[in-house]
Amino acid sequence: MMIKKDLDRLKENIGNLISPNGFFSTSKDLDVALIYASDDNDELESILFDITIDRAKLKNTSKIVVADIEHFSRSPDEKEVLFGIGTICKIDDIFQDSVLQKCRIKIIVSDEALEHVQKYTEFIRKELEETNSTRLFGKLLVELGQYLKAESHFKLVLKILSKNHLDIAKSCISLGCDYRESGNYRTAVELLKEALMIREHNYSGRDHYNIATTLMSIGVTYTYLGDYENALNFLIQALDMYQRLLPSDHPVIASALVKFGNLFEKKYQYHDALIYYQHAYDMAEKILPIEHPRLLEYFQYIINIYKKINRIDDAIQLSNEKLAHYRQLLEETHSSIVQFHIIIKDLHDSNEQYLSNC
Template structure:
């Protein structure tokens, strides 16, 4: 056997804690999980044309310049590749397999975008083979994977029993338990490795059709491996971890939950901006995760390559990436481009422009140009009240930002009026609680503290903290910041 199943996937995992209430404020681990779930959803919807294929070939030639073996393989790919042979190319230990998995492992968005052409074909091929599996008489599929993991990685798995898990990429498994066992017990010079056998159960009848896995043994150079390959979006529930004869047996069930989490995130995001495509939502996710460089690179690629995407929204999101990196002039450049593009549309996109006016106001705020900032936020508020009414979430955002700007000018009484109006709207729309409510409560507390009304401020800080604790991970910066406000007023600092 030439291709080692152990090395077919560097074992890096992402976990999702189903107890987390808000997909907008995920822990770092859960956010990484969502990244891979959403990536596969988006990649299938990006345009795949000759330009996309050429970008992939060019990047591969550059990467393997001077490597005669891989250069020949790339030339063969360029001349003979057809979409229906994507699985054959992936199953080889070739440049395709190596670079895709390198990009997935490192979450290299630039490289992954270049491979969108092939990844889309591979997913489509896997889906076709998956449909054959669904039409077979098999109801329960048992597959195995033998690996040796470092102790730290194994401890991480133990701590996440009962949670969802996904591998950061494609997952290669075998129908053969004995074959998998060979890889979990193979000799290795490292003494700190833990032998592990993953036993994965797939209830074929109950799994959502969007969860793709396929028997690819007929496409492999080594059919005796009986390989079953899971697509990027597959996730599993860790049921149990048991030790038997120094071997750790980890039982997992294929789960529908990853797909549901992706749909929930898309639904939540589109409630804010209904017109957004999946491709733009993915770039926004990168931004939400704090990956501003990745978000910027992604939107730059999208701007250069996509004729169908909304260029104004792309430029707006490029402005947001620059804004978050503290590059105010660059942010303003993109915001102005996006705004001008919207205004030149037929008819002008007045409603959408409020997002840009709002963000320009935010840039001016951090530059301490409070008078200018106030003007932009007031313009955004007028538009939002006209199109959404006086009790909409976007209206509350503008009220909140005006309150912050007035507070920065020392006009605390006026600021409180705007913050209370924002709070009233947010409590109406989120009766069971939301982090937006906590933001308003905290801002009101700040104003009262500046007015030397410490007892009232403390009450609002505590209400804010209780909501943050309900919806955010314990180590979230906003919880720590609000707790510091409380400690300051109670003399605990």
């Protein structure tokens, strides 16, 4: 079953790549698949995914994890096939099957852009390494909006575990991020610094991804607080450590550069902000598929700076150039191209308003 809005989004992306953010399974038996497909209702549409694996067209089959688990399953009659996390598929066609009375989505397993998905998978793996059942329960409470219960849960964890236990650090980070989201930046900083001390103690001063992430979180929180000197100090430490730990073209580094841009933008140092935003965008453009939403996010940061320094004509020219590039690679109805049209229209509206005020 699929929300009809999501189905429309898939229809706009025929020919593009998709990658589920977890494991997924299917059946080799059409009748079994139809049982799980259910029937349409007012909000959801019944979907049947038709998955093809053409090994002759795959260049890197060793990186694609697909397992026939029929003989290992408790329900062998389901003839289940399991696909690994990070599996990439190309949307080949979407049509209404008049015989089955289902919407069929034909997808083909692909090895295109595999390196980008692998980087994302590695990021997810690191996230999962940080999560045990105690931490997961607290995180779930936060995501459900049960902030008071989450706070009580994390405080209980602090009492149960030893002072330098890594789960204390994880709980401090979750609670700190919770306080940051609610606008209590000073308390958030205190909790994040507590997490940093615990992690530095456990990792014996060595460079570690989790330490870099904590440094970055503290820097971002100081930015919200308006303490730009401390913010810059922690952001620099985080970026330096990321650069020692990760490949130079890693998406996490691009994301870190955006945080510098955010800081300088808040300080009204728009020239410096533009440099960091541009650097982040250029890096992301090299490593992410053109339809990746983060590219548009970073591009929007650049456009916003152009607007703030009254370089709207330059912003329009740049946006038109990017739109022309996107049109060479994507269908006109693709959401990214639609978004560029919105950006350009907004710029023209802003330009007219600016000229009328001169």
